[in-house]
Amino acid sequence: MYDYRNSAFMFLLGAIVALFVTVQSLVFLRTAWSEGKRQGLDAKKMRRSVISSAVFTLVPSLSILLTMLTLSGALGLALPWIRLSVIGAVTYELPAAEAAAQAAGASLAGAGVPLDVFSLIAWVMTLGIMSGPIFIIAYFKKLQGRVNKIKVEDNRWGTLLISAMFVGLISSFLGSALAGGLVSILTLLSSALIMVICIQLEQKAGIKLFKDFALPLSMVGAMALAILYAGLLGG
Amino acid sequence: MTKINNNSLSYDVAIHRIGRIWMSVALIVILAVPLAISIHFKVWPAAGPLLGGLLPIMMIYVPIGIIEVITFSPMLGSGATYLAFTTGNLTNLKVPCALNALEIADIEPGSSQGEIISTIAVATSSLVTNLVLIIGVLLFVQLTPLLASPLLKPAFENILPALFGALGYLYISKNWKLAVVPVTLMIIIFILVPTAPVGILIPVSALSAIAAARLMYKKNLI
Numbered sequence: 001m002y003d004y005r006n007s008a009f010m011f012l013l014g015a016i017v018a019l020f021v022t023v024q025s026l027v028f029l030r031t032a033w034s035e036g037k038r039q040g041l042d043a044k045k046m047r048r049s050v051i052s053s054a055v056f057t058l059v060p061s062l063s064i065l066l067t068m069l070t071l072s073g074a075l076g077l078a079l080p081w082i083r084l085s086v087i088g089a090v091t092y093e094l095p096a097a098e099a100a101a102q103a104a105g106a107s108l109a110g111a112g113v114p115l116d117v118f119s120l121i122a123w124v125m126t127l128g129i130m131s132g133p134i135f136i137i138a139y140f141k142k143l144q145g146r147v148n149k150i151k152v153e154d155n156r157w158g159t160l161l162i163s164a165m166f167v168g169l170i171s172s173f174l175g176s177a178l179a180g181g182l183v184s185i186l187t188l189l190s191s192a193l194i195m196v197i198c199i200q201l202e203q204k205a206g207i208k209l210f211k212d213f214a215l216p217l218s219m220v221g222a223m224a225l226a227i228l229y230a231g232l233l234g235g
Numbered sequence: 236m237t238k239i240n241n242n243s244l245s246y247d248v249a250i251h252r253i254g255r256i257w258m259s260v261a262l263i264v265i266l267a268v269p270l271a272i273s274i275h276f277k278v279w280p281a282a283g284p285l286l287g288g289l290l291p292i293m294m295i296y297v298p299i300g301i302i303e304v305i306t307f308s309p310m311l312g313s314g315a316t317y318l319a320f321t322t323g324n325l326t327n328l329k330v331p332c333a334l335n336a337l338e339i340a341d342i343e344p345g346s347s348q349g350e351i352i353s354t355i356a357v358a359t360s361s362l363v364t365n366l367v368l369i370i371g372v373l374l375f376v377q378l379t380p381l382l383a384s385p386l387l388k389p390a391f392e393n394i395l396p397a398l399f400g401a402l403g404y405l406y407i408s409k410n411w412k413l414a415v416v417p418v419t420l421m422i423i424i425f426i427l428v429p430t431a432p433v434g435i436l437i438p439v440s441a442l443s444a445i446a447a448a449r450l451m452y453k454k455n456l457i
Contacts, residue, residue, distance in 0.1 A: 009275055013268055014372070018365055020264050021322055024257050025361040028318045031253065032354035035246045041348055049336040049352050053359040056335050060328040061367035063394050066382050068371055081372050085365060086265050087323045091434065096292050103287030120280040120288060122269040128292035130265075132300030132320050133258055140308060140316060141251045147309045151345065157452055160413075162309050162345040163406075164448035166334065167413045168441030169306065169326070170403045175421025175440070176433045177396035187393040191400025215335045218401035223390035226397065230389030 004115055005076025014078045017085050052212045059219050064090055071097060074108040079122060087129050100124035183229045191222035246347075247313065254317030261321040295432075302438045310334070310344055314354035322361040326437070327395065331402055332360040338405060412457050416447035 004010070036046050067090045071080035075097065083093050100121040101108050113121065151158030177188040198214035201207055210217075273279045307325055308316040311333055319329040334344070336356035342348045371378055381387075390397075407414040417440045424431055424439075451457040 004276060010272075011372075013271055017264060017268065018369060020261070021361060021365050024261065024321060025318065025358045025365070027253070027257070028314055028354055029358035029362075031250065032314055032351045032358065036348070036351040036355070038246075039348060039351065041351055045340050046352070046355055049340055049355045050359045052339050053332050053336050053356040054363045056332055057328065057360040057363040058367070060324070060331075060394065060398070061364045062382065063327070063391055064324060064364060065367055065371040065378070066391055068368060069375070069379050069382060072375070077372055077375055081368055082268055084323070085368060086261065086321060089324045090327060092296060096288075096296075099292050100284075100288035103284040115276055116278050116280070119269070119272050119276065119278040120284055122272050123280050123285060124288040124292060126265055126269050128289055128296055129300065129323075130262065131293075131297040132304055133262055135301045135304050136308075136316065136320050137255055137258055137262075140304060140313075141255075143305065143308060144251075144313055144316075147345075157449075159343060159345065160448050160452055160457065161445060163410050164413050164444040165306060165310055165441045166344065166406055167410050168417050168444035169310075169330065169437055170399055170406055171414060171417035171421050171444065172433055172437045172440035173326075173395055173399035174403050174407075174418055175425045175436070176431075177399060178422055179425030179429050180396065183389060184393055184396045188396040188400035188403075191397045192404040195401035195404045212339055215331070215398075215401055215405075219394070219397045222397035222400060223393060226389045226393040227386065 003076065003112075005112060005118060006078060010076065010078035014081045014085075017082045021085050048212060052215075055213055056216045056219075059216060059223070067093060070094070071108075074101075074113050075118065075121065076112070079118070079125075083125050087133060088125070092129060093125060096125045096128050097121050099128075182233055183226055186229045187222045187226040190225045191218045194218040194221040246350075250313045250317070250350075254313060258317055258321060295435075299434045303434075306438055306441050310353075311357065312345065312350035312353050314350060315357040318354065318361060319357045322357075322364070324364065326434070327398070328364070329357050329360055331398055332356050334402060334406070412451060413444055413448050417441075417444040 033046060037043065064084050068077070068080040068084050071093060080093065084090075098108055100123075101113060101117060103124075104117045104120050106113050106117045147158070150161060174188070177184045195214055195218040198210045198217055202210040202214070303325060304316070304320065307319070307330055310330065311319060315329070315333055319325055322329070333353035333356045336352050337344050337349055340352050342352050344353070382391075407418070420443050421436065421440050424436060448457065
């Protein structure tokens with residue numbers, strides 16, 4: 001039987017989208033790199049950013065890959081691949097696909113959705129996430145202008161404002177993790193502790209690698225410990 | 236392709252121009268996917284189910300999308316914002332990745348050099364995720380049992396605490412005064428409503444942090 005979800009046509013669409021994202025990323029990388037050189041930013045510093053970002057990205061990417069595999073049961077492999085390559089997020093794609101399937105009286109739990117539901121899901125997943133990019137095209141330049149104006153008028157407050165936003169973002173996830181049960185709390189604390197150890201090793205032993213890879217090391221270490229905690233606590 | 240000409244345009248003006256062009260093309264490419272599916276398979280969604288599926292999603296994700304731009308763009312800077320909002324996965328990947336790169340480079344977020352480093356970080360991150368997904372597509376059969384194994388389930392379920400524990404230590408140890416109000420507020424909210432969506436609470440938390448920071452700044456406490 002013809003599997004439209006995993007057809008060559010769908011994978012061709014996936015390849016086009018992946019190519020687009022790759023070219024766009026390379027253009028932005030090259031543009032930023034050239035500007036960095038023009039500003040006298042140390043090339044070593046920029047190279048370190050590339051390497052540390054690449055290593056850090058590996059583990060969260062596996063989580064994105066897992067979402068792709070989860071959705072592949074009902075939607076095939078190509079559509080989740082496309083959706084997770086652009087705009088979407090792990091937290092968006094599944095609820096969007098479920099809402100669309102429910103609206104058509106179908107479910108994602110089965111082995112595969114019918115073609116009409118598949119088409120509906122593709123439309124809903126795509127249209128439902130357009131607000132951010134449209135808002136950016138229409139208003140981002142103005143918004144950035146206002147932020148820059150604050151910084152020009154009062155640089156110290158401008159810097160504090162951005163730090164406060166960072167801390168606000170992190171606080172919301174800390175609150176969520178601390179209220180998420182014992183395994184979640186222990187994982188959070190373990191990650192913070194491994195970060196402390198990495199910083200100490202970097203500062204006391206002078207091993208630069210511990211600074212560059214502190215975050216991925218903390219993440220992987222804490223995730224490994226989460227398996228242990230879940231086993232011990234039955235979570 | 237648009238190139239930056241330093242004689243006539245500043246980087247800031249040019250990156251907005253490049254960003255808008257790429258984002259507009261990205262919207263066309265993304266919209267072309269369901270369109271191509273409908274044309275190729277000759278199946279168009281009926282208006283009723285389309286609206287029925289879109290309404291609940293848009294009610295949540297339209298405000299989240301706008302709030303994310305307002306909250307994350309000052310942290311990311313212009314170039315990284317345009318790219319991150321095309322390639323997605325902001326809270327769980329692109330924003331922490333940019334923060335981490337800035338921290339390692341010892342560069343202030345929001346500065347002109349911060350703009351460069353965060354764009355490099357987001358671009359690299361987008362390329363790596365893209366590559367991982369391509370490998371996932373190619374090795375689907377081999378990877379599925381490994382990644383979906385019950386043994387690894389607690390690890391992936393706790394990826395956000397594992398990420399934000401370390402990131403939290405880094406930033407809160409440096410800005411602990413800024414963190415008191417939002418952390419306390421978020422813990423109270425999550426104890427009262429454990430299922431509260433983090434996406435909606437990020438701006439609440441950020442606003443509380445900004446209000447507290449403003450108050451402390453005015454009173455010279457920070």
